[in-house]
Amino acid sequence: MCKKERPYQYRERNVELDADRAFRFGEGKISGYLSVFLGALSLLAVLAYLFPSYLTTTELRKAYDAESLQQVLKYGMYFSLFFGAMTHFLKKYRRLGCTGMLLTLIAFGLGGYTVPVGPVEPKSLSLGVDWLILAFLGSALVFITLEKLLPKYKNQVILREEWETDFFYFCFNHLAISAILIYANYHTSHFSWAVSGSFQETIQSLPTIVQFAMIVIAADFVLYWEHRLFHEVKLLWPIHAVHHSVKNLDWLAGSRGHFLQVFSERAMVMVPLYLLGPSESALNAYVIFAALQAVLIHCNTRMHFGVLKYIFVTPQFHHWHHSSEKPAIDTNYSAHLVLFDWLFGTMHMPTQHWPAEYGTTKPLPKTIIGQLLYPINALKNRTKNEEDERVN
Numbered sequence: 001m002c003k004k005e006r007p008y009q010y011r012e013r014n015v016e017l018d019a020d021r022a023f024r025f026g027e028g029k030i031s032g033y034l035s036v037f038l039g040a041l042s043l044l045a046v047l048a049y050l051f052p053s054y055l056t057t058t059e060l061r062k063a064y065d066a067e068s069l070q071q072v073l074k075y076g077m078y079f080s081l082f083f084g085a086m087t088h089f090l091k092k093y094r095r096l097g098c099t100g101m102l103l104t105l106i107a108f109g110l111g112g113y114t115v116p117v118g119p120v121e122p123k124s125l126s127l128g129v130d131w132l133i134l135a136f137l138g139s140a141l142v143f144i145t146l147e148k149l150l151p152k153y154k155n156q157v158i159l160r161e162e163w164e165t166d167f168f169y170f171c172f173n174h175l176a177i178s179a180i181l182i183y184a185n186y187h188t189s190h191f192s193w194a195v196s197g198s199f200q201e202t203i204q205s206l207p208t209i210v211q212f213a214m215i216v217i218a219a220d221f222v223l224y225w226e227h228r229l230f231h232e233v234k235l236l237w238p239i240h241a242v243h244h245s246v247k248n249l250d251w252l253a254g255s256r257g258h259f260l261q262v263f264s265e266r267a268m269v270m271v272p273l274y275l276l277g278p279s280e281s282a283l284n285a286y287v288i289f290a291a292l293q294a295v296l297i298h299c300n301t302r303m304h305f306g307v308l309k310y311i312f313v314t315p316q317f318h319h320w321h322h323s324s325e326k327p328a329i330d331t332n333y334s335a336h337l338v339l340f341d342w343l344f345g346t347m348h349m350p351t352q353h354w355p356a357e358y359g360t361t362k363p364l365p366k367t368i369i370g371q372l373l374y375p376i377n378a379l380k381n382r383t384k385n386e387e388d389e390r391v392n
């Protein structure tokens with residue numbers, strides 16, 4: 001007789017407040033970190049103004065006005081000095097304040113916000129310093145505010161364990177934007193045989209919103225299967241496991257990913273965009289939507305989405321994807337819409353519950369180098385285990 005399986009017992013996640021890492025008003029820690037971050041970003045921005053061919057992104061330069069952004073830089077530099085002085089005055093975190101002020105003073109020494117803006121000679125390969133600064137300022141402002149106003153786990157702090165690791169990945173993914181685009185374009189060029197001019201003309205004649213919907217569906221189909229392969233092909237899993245090794249989800253956590261995954265994911269998703277050949281406005285709308293959703297779904301937020309949660313991938317949906325609990329393993333692969341998980345039977349969305357645990361069932365190295373080498377070491381261990389099994 002077949003024994004009836006007991007329903008899974010969901011548990012509440014318990015997040016204790018880490019008092020050493022928490023920000024408290026009046027100590028100087030908040031102003032100290034603000035001074036350091038603004039100082040570092042200011043210095044990077046000044047370097048980008050000095051060497052735009054090497055430190056800015058050709059595709060992104062068209063989207064902003066470098067002269068207007070110098071005003072933002074000006075306020076960033078003054079605020080860094082202001083917060084640095086405030087930290088110095090509050091004493092406890094003086095070193096942070098001094099570091100922030102020093103970085104800003106170096107930025108001033110290099111020309112500050114008055115470096116002349118001229119024509120830029122485009123280089124095929126450059127570092128996306130501009131992309132890093134704009135994405136960091138925008139994401140930190142929007143998503144930290146969201147996480148503070150509507151937190152899922154109130155006790156989870158901004159500088160939670162391993163935030164430095166994820167911040168490194170955030171920087172790498174943005175700085176490498178031009179290398180990623182070069183690789184993605186090269187990869188896409190292999191599909192030129194499938195391009196149809198008349199098909200693309202028909203697509204472009206459709207209203208922008210329809211084109212946008214078509215891109216989202218086509219991109220998500222590719223992303224779903226690419227993601228599923230990363231989970232279900234044994235050789236690929238150790239690469240993707242790096243993304244899953246994060247134990248506390250927030251706006252920064254989604255940045256963690258092995259560079260092999262980052263490059264292949266971007267290259268794969270470019271294929272349907274290339275074949276559809278939509279209008280620039282529809283494509284831009286998709287790029288913004290995809291970038292924001294990728295951060296949002298990792299956020300520590302209980303924000304309600306109403307009926308939208310039955311259409312789009314939400315934080316709760318993707319948090320389940322990151323859970324190490326049994327019913328959630330290898331589920332919720334979609335990046336944009338819940339459609340393909342629902343269609344292919346991989347959806348796990350107990351609407352009343354959130355995961356109690358995140359991460360991988362087997363622990364991964366905590367260092368960046370360890371994570372970078374993890375796929376090779378996992379393969380070596382697998383081969384060794386198979387050999388041992390054969391000998392025994």
Ligand SMILES: [Zn+2]
Nearest residue numbers: 227231240244
């Ligand atoms: Zn995954």
Ligand SMILES: [Zn+2]
Nearest residue numbers: 243254298318
């Ligand atoms: Zn994720």
